[in-house]
Amino acid sequence: MTETAATAPALPAADSSRASPHADAAVLAGDERAQRQKQIVKALAAVLPAHALLASTTATTAFENDGLTLFRQPPLAVALPETEAQVQAVLKVCSKLDVPVVARGAGTGLSGGATPHGNGVVLSLAKFRRIVGIDAQARTATVQCGVRNVSISQAAAAHGLFYAPDPSSQLACTIGGNIAENAGGVHCLKYGLTLHNVMQVRGYTIDGEPITLGSLALDAPGFDLLPLIVGSEGLLMVIVEATVRLLPRPAEARCLLASFHTVRQAGDAVAAIIAQGIIPAGLEMMDQAMTAAVDDFVQVGYDRRAAAILLCESDGSTDEVDDEIERMTQVLQDNGAYRIVASSSEAQRLQFWKGRKNAFPASGRISPDYICMDSTIPRHRLADMLEAIAAMQERYQLRCSNVFHAGDGNLHPLILFDGSDPDQLLRAQAFGDEILHLSVAMGGTVTGEHGVGLEKLGAMCAQFDADTLAQMHAIKRAFDEPGLLNPGKAVPTLSRCAEAGRMHVTGGALPHPELERF
Structure with a gap:
């Protein structure tokens, strides 16, 4: 996907409310902006090393937008702390100076959630990439917020475990961003969204106060505030660490690739599968236009004649998978699937999913x-x-x-x-x-x-x-x-x-x- 700053529209009119007094403030310009920037940079320089603070237009350009390139906004400064103490100090400085703060992970978000505030600071947490520990017996992983989604499963693989939420951007997106957006992925139907796989988060309020929500046990005392944080888009706290659930890697996984003459047949088949009490590990759909774009890009062998295709995956024990594949095949046939291919090897299963995972870059090519x-x-x-x-x-x-x-x-x-x-x-x-x-x-x-x-x-x-x-x-x-x-x-x-x-x-x-x- 490409976008030029010259063609990108201005940011939409910002909101105003008691909860967000800075949202309706005009972006500073000229001498006023320069003076405010100088004040903020001076204060941040007292708590951050020189290499962890960016303020020039050239240095901050890469932080002007997230994956939604329609919205761009240069911040006054970008802070790149390397320790929790520095995160805390940055927040205290910004709170004292009344400076808006936008926390940022990998910048892969697609709704403009990490777009900077024109009068504020971007708090980049990209350097928090440490996997603190994996507890194989408790089936948990404790990781810093900048750890990539896929890295959790890679680290847990030695214990026969994996982290279930798998958004298409999992090679790049971070667990902190996943929590902010309550990310899902192709296997969220069976294993749940980020919300269902996070046990505890640690971080700081805007005042730099430490806060821990959730628990490593099955329940936590007091109000259950963790669900408020998951999906809160960085509005409530800055997360620096999370403990997530790990699951045993299934003994077997197989995928069906079904072709339909109409999108209505494919849609009805989806509803019918769920109505039969079957909860597949993954149940994805692509229309003909997307199928063609993906197949041109990664050559997975999708059926280009189909108006729509379904990817239906089953995982578990061999007996469970055999039974579920048989039941799903019958439902697909009953709802008009004219072609059904079952993966016969792990390589073929991954090939089926390779196309689905590359839908976005394939669109960027056309x-x-x-x-x-x-x-x-x-x-x-x-x-x-x-x-x-x-x-x-x-x-x-x-x-x-x-x-x-x-x-x-x-x-x-x-x-x-x-x-x-x-x-x-x-x-x-x-x-x-x-x-x-x-x-x-x-x-x-x-x-x-x-x-x-x-x-x-x-x-x-x-x-x-x-x-x-x-x-x-x-x-x-x-x-x-x-x-x-x-x-x-x-x-x-x-x-x-x-x-x-x-x-x-x-x-x-x-x-x-x-x-x-x-």
């Missing part, structure tokens, strides 16, 4: 730019959504390839466009917004695992009513009263929703014509 949406809908509405997206392609005159976690209804439509054309850019954003609103109208949600960030603030106004949004802001204030941690992200203010003319979908007219069909 389009200058793309936006990857991340809504979730009830499984039985999959075919309805795909047919609606096909109609949207005609209306917006843009291509859209679909790949998603079919088993739990988590969609990832990739809208292809050329960011150098302002009109295409506007149409792409409107296309994505319509998908989000339709997802809510179908009884779903605006995000499954990528987070809200900056991208979905408007759609949040459609999903949640005023009282619910007010409760979210109250939680934010309880952890971060001055509103300095990642302000203006994830939770829109009531004023923003009112100014944009948004309304909670349940309460009134639907905002897009395609929604009226549902």
Whole structure:
């Protein structure tokens, strides 16, 4: 995916609220910006070594955006602490000087959640890459926040264990970012999201106060606050360490690759598999456009004739896998699969998944730019959504390839466009917004695992009513009263929703014509 700063639109109007007083502040410019930057850099230089503090435009350019390149914003400075004491000191400095802080991991997020605040500091935690320890008996791994997702399973393999959540970016994304966004992956249907696999987190509040949530035991005393942190997008605390669950590596895993003449047949097959009480280790779907793009990129041998393909994986003991594969095969056949191939070796199984894991880079090869949406809908509405997206392609005159976690209804439509054309850019954003609103109208949600960030603030106004949004802001204030941690992200203010003319979908007219069909 490519993007140039010249064509990237300005950041959306920031929100304002008691919980986030800095979100509506204009980005400083000229002499005022220079003086503020000088003040902040001087204070940070007192607690960080020179090589751990970046302030020049050249040095901070790489931190101006995350994986959603539509939004770019230079920070006043970037802090790269190497110890927890330095993290704590940076937060205390920023709290004292009233400076917004955006924590950042690998920068692979796709919703703009790690986009810097123009008047603030980026707190990069990329140097926290140590695996603290693996307890094979307790089946846990304690890791620093900058450890890559895949590194946990690699370290645990010697004990016959693995870490289940496996987002497609697992080669690069960090556990801290996974916790911030509640990441999932192709095996989340059976093994759960990050939330279900994290036992304890340690970190600091905006004031530099140490905080530990969760427990290494089955339960923790007091209020169960850990679920608030997982998926909180850096708004509540800065995580430096986590303890996660490890699982025994299955004795066997096999995958079915099924082809369908229509997307409705494939969608119905997904619902039928779950209705039969089968919970596959993975259940993924790709439409014809995505299948062709992926096969051109990594040559996995997908069926290009199919309107849609399903990847259905079973794991466990040999007997369990044999039984589940047989049952899934029957369901797929009953729902119109005209071709079913079962992996006959571990190499072939990995080959099947290689295509799915490369969907995003494959899209980057065929389009200058793309936006990857991340809504979730009830499984039985999959075919309805795909047919609606096909109609949207005609209306917006843009291509859209679909790949998603079919088993739990988590969609990832990739809208292809050329960011150098302002009109295409506007149409792409409107296309994505319509998908989000339709997802809510179908009884779903605006995000499954990528987070809200900056991208979905408007759609949040459609999903949640005023009282619910007010409760979210109250939680934010309880952890971060001055509103300095990642302000203006994830939770829109009531004023923003009112100014944009948004309304909670349940309460009134639907905002897009395609929604009226549902």
